[in-house]
Amino acid sequence: MKKVFLPILTLFILMFAAEQTNAQTPYRTAIGLGIDLGDGQTLFGPQIKHSFGGNNAGNAQVLFGDHITVLGADYSYNERISGTDGLSWYVGVGPQLSFIDHGKWHGDWDDDDHWKEGDTHTDFAIRPAVGLEYRIPSTPLAMHFDWKPWWNLSHGSRFDASRFSLGFKFVLK
Template sequence: MKKLFLSLFAVSALTFAANEAQAQTPYKSALGIVFDGYDGSNVGIQYKTALTNVSALQLQAAFRNHWVSFGADWQYEKAIPNADGLAWYAGVGAQVGIWSHDGNSSTSFGIRPQVGLEYKIPTIPIAMHLDYKPYLGLNNDTGFDGGGFTFGVKFVLK
């Protein structure tokens, strides 16, 4: 059931992106810091680049005690009318996590659907986002984890 939901979500997001004609992405690329996780202890770097006028690729590497994770997300983004610089987005991404401590280690792989808001400050090259990213583990860490918010601040490069 969860896999069906994720498949339907991905197909719907791709359909919306293919049918959208007007420009929505307020910038081409940005680099910043992201706080990912349930308690803010997962901190990392993030790079976002526009793929089309309504879609973007976001890459991140996050670090925590004995843990590192790498992710890549595809996002469909749409400006909110009459709210200069504010947009909502939805997407899906993949994440690989590597844990190692006292001779023990584990690698996990999962899918992270997402929905969020991003605000690009109109007068300065700064963008901020807040999103919800549940996690569906596919190998060692199988199962659905409904928690997971991220907050990030990015410097707009162009």
């Protein structure tokens, strides 16, 4: 677990140390609830998004499901939609680690026969994302919806295009 904790801690330190100039996200930092859904089980957990300035932002999340824990970090390019108040689009990508306990997990993402009852493993995936984000004017609330396919690169590479993400955030600053 130490091997996972140190990179995540470093990411959060870098996010808060970055200076913001001319941000295209309608806030600097927001925290909230992320929901990953689609084909397979639905995952829930905390997330944080931080603008590094300009069009650049980072998002980190820890998601939980039935005997699965997912750690992810994404870079996104954000652009406000002109003529709107608080609406922006973004495109991004990031790595993800999934810690799975096959001894207890009965999800429908893997049907491979070579895993035995009780096996646990870690999957590595790349998650591209395309979506919309809306900050409610005059409030500290924001939300997003995106298409976020799951491209697993380990334990039998597979691409699942039927995954989406919802997020509800409280804007800190």
